[in-house]
Amino acid sequence: MGIFFSFSVVVALTVIAFAGVWIPGMQYFFGVVIPYLAVLVFLVGVVLKVAKWGRSPVPFRIPTTCGQQQSLPWIKHSKYDNPQTTGQVIIRMVLEVFLFRSLFRNLRTEMNDGRVTYGSDKILWLAGLLFHISFFIVLIRHLRFFIEPVPSFINMIDALDGFVQVGVPHLLLTGVLLVAAGGYLLFRRINNSQVRHISLPADYFPLLLIIGIALSGIIMRYFVKVDIVSVKAFTLGLVSLRPRTPAGIGAIFYIHLFLISALLVYFPFSKLMHMGGVFLSPTRNLANNNREVRHVNPWNYDVKVHSYAAYEDEFREKMKEAGIPVEKE
Amino acid sequence: MAKETTPEELVNVDYEAPKKDWTETPVEFREGMYCYGSRPVYLQEVGFPNPREWSPADEDWKLPENWKEIVLTAMEERLSKYRSFRVFMDICVRCGACADKCHFYIGSGDPKNMPVLRAELIRSIYRKYFTIGGKLLGKRAGARELTEDVIKEWWYYFYQCTECRRCSVFCPYGIDQAEITMIGREILNLLGLQTDWIGGPVANCYKKGNHLGLEPHAITSNIEYLLDDIEEITGITIEPSFNRKGAEILFVTPSGDLFGDPGTYTAMGYLMLLHELGLDYTWSTYASEGGNFGFFTSMEMAKRLNYKIYAEAKRLGVKWILGGECGHMWRVLNQYMDTWNGPADFMEEPVSPITGTKFENAKSTKMVHICEFTADLIKHNKLKFDPSRNDHLNVTFHDSCNTARGMGIFDEPRFIIKNVCNNFFEMSSDATREKTFCCGSGSGLNAGENIELRMRGGMPRGHAVKRVQEKYGVNMLANICAIDRAVLPPLMDYWAPGVDVCGTHELLANALVMKGEIKRTQDLRLEDLPGVEDDDDDDDNNEEGGE
Numbered sequence: 039m040g041i042f043f044s045f046s047v048v049v050a051l052t053v054i055a056f057a058g059v060w061i062p063g064m065q066y067f068f069g070v071v072i073p074y075l076a077v078l079v080f081l082v083g084v085v086l087k088v089a090k091w092g093r094s095p096v097p098f099r100i101p102t103t104c105g106q107q108q109s110l111p112w113i114k115h116s117k118y119d120n121p122q123t124t125g126q127v128i129i130r131m132v133l134e135v136f137l138f139r140s141l142f143r144n145l146r147t148e149m150n151d152g153r154v155t156y157g158s159d160k161i162l163w164l165a166g167l168l169f170h171i172s173f174f175i176v177l178i179r180h181l182r183f184f185i186e187p188v189p190s191f192i193n194m195i196d197a198l199d200g201f202v203q204v205g206v207p208h209l210l211l212t213g214v215l216l217v218a219a220g221g222y223l224l225f226r227r228i229n230n231s232q233v234r235h236i237s238l239p240a241d242y243f244p245l246l247l248i249i250g251i252a253l254s255g256i257i258m259r260y261f262v263k264v265d266i267v268s269v270k271a272f273t274l275g276l277v278s279l280r281p282r283t284p285a286g287i288g289a290i291f292y293i294h295l296f297l298i299s300a301l302l303v304y305f306p307f308s309k310l311m312h313m314g315g316v317f318l319s320p321t322r323n324l325a326n327n328n329r330e331v332r333h334v335n336p337w338n339y340d341v342k343v344h345s346y347a348a349y350e351d352e353f354r355e356k357m358k359e360a361g362i363p364v365e366k367e
Numbered sequence: 368m369a370k371e372t373t374p375e376e377l378v379n380v381d382y383e384a385p386k387k388d389w390t391e392t393p394v395e396f397r398e399g400m401y402c403y404g405s406r407p408v409y410l411q412e413v414g415f416p417n418p419r420e421w422s423p424a425d426e427d428w429k430l431p432e433n434w435k436e437i438v439l440t441a442m443e444e445r446l447s448k449y450r451s452f453r454v455f456m457d458i459c460v461r462c463g464a465c466a467d468k469c470h471f472y473i474g475s476g477d478p479k480n481m482p483v484l485r486a487e488l489i490r491s492i493y494r495k496y497f498t499i500g501g502k503l504l505g506k507r508a509g510a511r512e513l514t515e516d517v518i519k520e521w522w523y524y525f526y527q528c529t530e531c532r533r534c535s536v537f538c539p540y541g542i543d544q545a546e547i548t549m550i551g552r553e554i555l556n557l558l559g560l561q562t563d564w565i566g567g568p569v570a571n572c573y574k575k576g577n578h579l580g581l582e583p584h585a586i587t588s589n590i591e592y593l594l595d596d597i598e599e600i601t602g603i604t605i606e607p608s609f610n611r612k613g614a615e616i617l618f619v620t621p622s623g624d625l626f627g628d629p630g631t632y633t634a635m636g637y638l639m640l641l642h643e644l645g646l647d648y649t650w651s652t653y654a655s656e657g658g659n660f661g662f663f664t665s666m667e668m669a670k671r672l673n674y675k676i677y678a679e680a681k682r683l684g685v686k687w688i689l690g691g692e693c694g695h696m697w698r699v700l701n702q703y704m705d706t707w708n709g710p711a712d713f714m715e716e717p718v719s720p721i722t723g724t725k726f727e728n729a730k731s732t733k734m735v736h737i738c739e740f741t742a743d744l745i746k747h748n749k750l751k752f753d754p755s756r757n758d759h760l761n762v763t764f765h766d767s768c769n770t771a772r773g774m775g776i777f778d779e780p781r782f783i784i785k786n787v788c789n790n791f792f793e794m795s796s797d798a799t800r801e802k803t804f805c806c807g808s809g810s811g812l813n814a815g816e817n818i819e820l821r822m823r824g825g826m827p828r829g830h831a832v833k834r835v836q837e838k839y840g841v842n843m844l845a846n847i848c849a850i851d852r853a854v855l856p857p858l859m860d861y862w863a864p865g866v867d868v869c870g871t872h873e874l875l876a877n878a879l880v881m882k883g884e885i886k887r888t889q890d891l892r893l894e895d896l897p898g899v900e901d902d903d904d905d906d907d908n909n910e911e912g913g914e
């Protein structure tokens with residue numbers, strides 16, 4: 039099963055980092071060389087991939103229309119499910135990217151007493167959204183390690199995130215949510231037979247990796263505490279391109295960093311590129327205005343056709359007999 | 368086959384997916400679930416490759432020597448020509464939101480009918496030959512070798528997809544299996560792997576102008592039969608014109624409407640409406656097909672067939688084109704025609720000569736849907752109806768996949784129906800509008816030999832109709848699609864016996880009060896109108912008309 043393979047890989051990555059940093063000199067490798075390489079692969083990989091998509095043309099305007107078209111002025115147009123203008127497309131995209139609009143439609147199809155039934159099923163949407171929002175906020179919060187002085191909006195997010203005010207340091211909700219939502223998505227993958235059937239190692243791996251990153255972060259913050267001052271000195275060194283081998287930071291930090299590096303390297307070659315792809319999907323990012331504004335296919339070419347003249351040549355007598363006008367008598 | 372399998376048996380579908388890896392489950396060709404292979408002459412007539420006698424049941428499919436190279440080259444070419452294909456290959460997260468949205472999966476429980484797995488059939492090959500991960504890691508990266516069995520699997524499952532786009536509505540990235548199926552079928556066509564039921568209409572349409580292969584005199588005589596019936600029902604003589612130069616409007620509709628019931632009643636509806644308006648329009652025997660089975664083979668073939676519409680409009684010098692009720696026809700007209708064969712700058716922006724309404728939304732293609740045209744007439748009170756003539760009907764409306772998800776024409780036909788019928792009932796919102804279910808026979812799957820597939824695919828639609836039949840006594844399923852009119856009657860006989868099928872303009876013409884008509888005692892099907900006395904020669908109440 040794919041999950042065992044993926045799980046072993048994540049464990050192996052953890053072990054490599056944990057063991058590696060005990061070898062003298064390897065701290066520089068794991069702390070500096072790997073992260074720089076990872077960022078490089080990530081940036082170059084993502085740019086190349088998006089460029090590859092961007093270079094492939096959009097021959098036809100094929101939005102999937104999910105609401106009433108714009109036609110007669112007195113018929114209510116469903117602007118954001120069937121956009122007619124670029125502005126409406128942008129709103130449709132915003133709804134997709136920030137609110138997972140399409141996923142919100144999700145239904146659960148079942149057979150009950152010999153009839154197909156459809157039940158509301160918003161859990162995937164909710165878990166998916168929480169997972170992504172938490173991930174995003176965690177990412178933003180991490181900017182505090184890379185910017186000095188820390189901008190006030192980050193402090194604000196931190197404060198909001200920690201509003202429950204339990205424990206020292208304060209529990210940050212998004213980290214826990216990230217693990218919980220990720221855990222649910224993983225559970226669903228194993229538990230739902232349909233989703234399990236379609237799942238590949240490449241589906242378990244990023245979930246496990248992200249959960250691993252989040253867990254190592256949580257352990258570092260609440261349990262095996264690391265020296266935050268040295269971490270910040272180290273991360274500031276990295277972003278200012280004057281890297282210094284960190285001193286006195288625990289192994290757990292290296293595990294966290296190494297898993298993140300793995301995620302960065304993996305990203306451009308994987309389904310995680312859906313982050314970029316969602317913006318380029320021709321069924322979502324185009325207006326349904328083909329009949330109003332002509333769409334041009336850059337590789338349109340002439341094709342062999344059966345002309346009217348050929349048609350008339352074949353059927354002229356029959357046409358005349360049936361009283362149908364012809365070009366040539 | 369399905370006739371032998373009862374509906375009670377057919378609903379025994381198990382949605383629990385098997386434990387076994389799908390790549391290790393070889394495709395099994397089950398009779399009743401697939402169409403015959405195309406006979407060679409159909410392929411020859413349009414120049415499709417590898418014409419030969421073959422049957423999908425054969426062990427040897429007689430593929431060209433270099434079939435593998437053909438497939439991989441074709442994939443590469445399409446990856447670089449279609450952003451849709453490339454992006455859809457790359458970004459699926461296998462969240463499974465689409466899995467239980469496909470009517471073929473719902474009706475069969477076959478996991479490879481989950482849209483996401485249908486896509487994986489080709490995505491696994493993409494990984495193997497076009498991605499680094501797939502090349503290096505093979506199976507672990509979800510990649511697999513391209514073999515003849517894979518081709519058979521593609522064929523089996525790409526012809527168990529009606530390109531209905533329901534999956535695309537639910538996918539968070541809009542991944543559209545219809546698009547992938549279209550590309551998959553296009554590649555299969557390069558190997559001569561076509562179905563007979565699609566190959567025939569394509570060849571017919573290319574040479575004769577329509578799927579049914581009606582020659583010009585057959586078109587006019589078919590229409591004359593309909594005119595005789597109209598005369599019997601209304602006492603009105605109609606004389607439409609054919610291939611007439613200088614007409615203001617060219618009318619194009621699927622040829623199916625000229626041939627079989629109940630499509631013919633819809634065609635009678637068009638004839639009566641356009642006559643009543645005194646519209647300056649013409650039919651064409653050359654561009655006598657609105658539908659486009661080429662669309663189910665390759666983009667190029669679709670374009671070759673579609674060419675006739677603009678060419679004929681230009682030759683006849685019409686100002687704009689009016690299109691009849693059809694599903695895939697309108698997907699093509701709405702999303703492809705102008706791009707393939709435009710610009711249509713030899714015509715004028717469509718304006719209704721009756722109401723003066725400008726059809727702004729069609730100002731580039733110059734082609735207006737008859738439901739847009741008619742809804743506008745009704746809104747402007749240009750038509751007189753007696754809806755009580757439809758009182759014996761409890762009507763519901765089936766949104767066709769293509770007009771729903773490739774256009775979005777929902778409220779125009781409903782507006783028409785509500786004006787001409789007193790009893791209209793919606794099906795559940797899980798099965799209408801953008802979430803509508805396919806008839807199970809679209810995209811050229813409306814053959815006879817795959818009847819079990821059709822009944823299975825039509826199960827969700829069948830159940831939805833059954834519900835309104837039980838709840839409201841619905842006995843008429845209206846639609847705006849010629850394929851629907853051909854395939855829903857057997858589907859209803861199977862899943863909701865007692866429900867009949869009609870086009871929207873049949874209902875309209877039943878209720879239409881025409882100038883100078885005799886008192887109607889029959890509907891368009893020549894059946895007696897309930898509650899109307901035959902020998903009542905008092906004409907007065909004809910003039911009243913309903914609202």
Ligand code: HEM
Nearest residue numbers: 135138165166167170223241244245310313316460462539
């Ligand atoms: C524009 C930004 C993004 C959008 C709109 C987006 C959207 C989505 C949606 C709709 C899903 C499917 C529902 C679900 O399973 O949660 C999904 C799945 C997923 N996303 Fe994203 N995503 C974005 C960025 C990211 C990023 C940056 C990551 C991580 C690096 C990520 C990781 C994942 C993972 C791992 C899954 C699969 C969850 C599963 O296995 O069920 N996404 N994404």
Ligand code: SF4
Nearest residue numbers: 459461462463465538
């Ligand atoms: S809904 Fe879209 S992303 Fe999810 S499995 Fe289906 S095709 Fe893939």
Ligand code: SF4
Nearest residue numbers: 469528529531532534
């Ligand atoms: S396009 Fe329709 S038939 Fe094809 S996979 Fe999607 S839902 Fe199924």
